[in-house]
Amino acid sequence: MKYANVDGEKREAFQGGKGLCDCCNQETVAKCGTQKIHHWAHKSLKHCDDWWEPETEWHRQWKSFFPKEWQEVVHFDLKTGEKHIADIKTESGIVIEFQNSPMDIPEMESREKFYQKMVWVINALGFANRFHILGKLPNPKSNFAKDIRFFPQKIKWQGRVFFRISENPYYNNDNEFGMVEIHSISDIEAEIEENYIGHHFFDWEKPREVWYNAVCDVLFDFGGKVLWKLVNMYDDRGLKCVKAIDKQYFIERALASKSK
Numbered sequence: 001m002k003y004a005n006v007d008g009e010k011r012e013a014f015q016g017g018k019g020l021c022d023c024c025n026q027e028t029v030a031k032c033g034t035q036k037i038h039h040w041a042h043k044s045l046k047h048c049d050d051w052w053e054p055e056t057e058w059h060r061q062w063k064s065f066f067p068k069e070w071q072e073v074v075h076f077d078l079k080t081g082e083k084h085i086a087d088i089k090t091e092s093g094i095v096i097e098f099q100n101s102p103m104d105i106p107e108m109e110s111r112e113k114f115y116q117k118m119v120w121v122i123n124a125l126g127f128a129n130r131f132h133i134l135g136k137l138p139n140p141k142s143n144f145a146k147d148i149r150f151f152p153q154k155i156k157w158q159g160r161v162f163f164r165i166s167e168n169p170y171y172n173n174d175n176e177f178g179m180v181e182i183h184s185i186s187d188i189e190a191e192i193e194e195n196y197i198g199h200h201f202f203d204w205e206k207p208r209e210v211w212y213n214a215v216c217d218v219l220f221d222f223g224g225k226v227l228w229k230l231v232n233m234y235d236d237r238g239l240k241c242v243k244a245i246d247k248q249y250f251i252e253r254a255l256a257s258k259s260k
């Protein structure tokens with residue numbers, strides 16, 4: 001952990017420091033070596049919060065964008081007595097979790113259930129070479145896009161294709177690809193560009209399926225200035241895509257929730 005309670009004060013680890021864990025109230029000792037990031041560790045080896053993962057520079061950098069009072073906030077369920085430490089909890093009550101290591105679906109679901117209003121920020125560097133951001137898609141709310149249904153996969157000889165609902169009066173979402181008239185996406189490049197607000201096709205080899213099952217927002221951080229938000233339902237056929245979100249904008253929007 002980055003913080004511990006030292007004589008009633010929320011403090012970062014310092015040489016020889018002793019403190020108390022805000023979550024379990026047990027003794028913590030400051031670890032200020034050269035190998036690992038400076039942190040507080042529980043004196044007894046058992047950690048109080050089994051959702052906690054070892055912190056990296058990546059975690060620390062993300063936390064540092066937010067006020068100290070929002071970092072490592074203990075979240076307590078009055079009904080069950082369950083307690084966990086949220087990486088960030090904004091003043092308006094939204095939890096932001098920074099996730100570095102892979103996670104299974106049951107744990108992801110129990111965290112979403114526990115925090116309710118939360119956002120996942122995923123360190124995506126570990127699978128960056130398997131994640132390919134592809135061509136642009138139009139704003140799904142635009143009138144242009146409402147008539148278009150894209151195919152998730154490229155088709156041999158034709159590349160990426162789409163069909164128009166207006167041209168296929170018998171189309172309904174259940175009859176799959178059966179009888180629709182398809183066109184090449186290159187026919188509508190100009191219209192896509194006109195209606196572009198950041199959506200893209202993507203291809204993820206050996207995906208971490210867990211994030212396809214998340215209900216809360218999932219943002220992939222590949223280390224650049226842009227976060228890629230996973231959109232699990234781009235259209236009524238469940239096309240998945242990603243949407244570019246400026247990292248600075250994401251942070252500023254979260255910070256602005258302070259004044260509400």
Ligand SMILES: [Zn+2]
Nearest residue numbers: 021023024048
């Ligand atoms: Zn503890």
